[in-house]
Amino acid sequence: MEKVRNFNNLDSKISTVVTIGTFDGVHLGHQKILKRLVNTAKETHLKSVVLTFFPHPRMVLQNDANIKLIHTIEERSDILEQSGLDYLCIQKFTKEFSRLTAEDFVKKILVDQLQAKRVIIGYDHHFGRNRSANINDLRKFGETYGFEVEEISAEDVNEVAVSSTKIRKALEAGDIKKANNYLGYSFSINGTVITGKQIGKQLQYPTANLEIKETYKLIPKQGVYVVKSEIDNKSIFGMMNVGTNPTVSDSTKQHIEIHFFDFDADLYGKSLKIDMLHRLRDEKKFESMDALKNQLQQDEEESRHFISETNG
CATH class of the missing domain: 2.40.30.30 (Riboflavin kinase-like)
Structure with missing residues (x-):
């Protein structure tokens, strides 16, 4: 796995399949998405990419110094590497970046820099300034810019009843057994x-x-x-x-x-x-x-x- 912070360093000749998220904890639900991403990349002869953000958006937009994450960005990177991923792209999250419109995010990041040909995303994913766009908007952008959108359905997400929030709460309560079960x-x-x-x-x-x-x-x-x-x-x-x-x-x-x-x-x-x-x-x-x-x-x-x- 190659860790990329400057997307301009990506080989412009590659084409990718991308999923987007914070992936704090890289828990069983995340692992299911990653497996799908890596398998899709192999089947379609694309490179697999996780696009993640650091610092956490809440740290930047809400000045939330009290937010605690399951993993540091280095720990998250080490765990993601075990999934067989080709690239971990870490977008520095700033107030300026948060003001990108949904279309600018798609055009400048997904298309121009990551050369995305397919995007695998959750049914409830929101993105762009004020998180104003959803998966239906992403599909329209895909038609415009030449990439497919693969939806992770509610059934798929709910099948693994896990969330980063549940893991944080278990850790805060000292319930290591529950947290470890959720993480895998x-x-x-x-x-x-x-x-x-x-x-x-x-x-x-x-x-x-x-x-x-x-x-x-x-x-x-x-x-x-x-x-x-x-x-x-x-x-x-x-x-x-x-x-x-x-x-x-x-x-x-x-x-x-x-x-x-x-x-x-x-x-x-x-x-x-x-x-x-x-x-x-x-x-x-x-x-x-x-x-x-x-x-x-x-x-x-x-x-x-x-x-x-x-x-x-």
């Missing part, structure tokens, strides 16, 4: 290991403190989770705390700390992808460090039991 894979976070306060080390539970630079990345509900990471080509399991460490701190700043099982190596400065597998409990404030350590031992026991049960 484990929700993950990506960050860099930084130096912490070494409190875990004092408790014989040293942790990797994860820093996530993208403020728009959705972090699930505070609590303790069973997790997995690929480190030096090995699957390493552990438990992760998302929270403010109320037993040892009065700070309201959220931290993400992972204790890996049966693992001892220097991770400072490393970039890690953490898959979230199971939620153990809420974060709690304990009366003493001994009480906290006892709870960590229980968490480890429960985590190891979950890992052995699910990895047979």
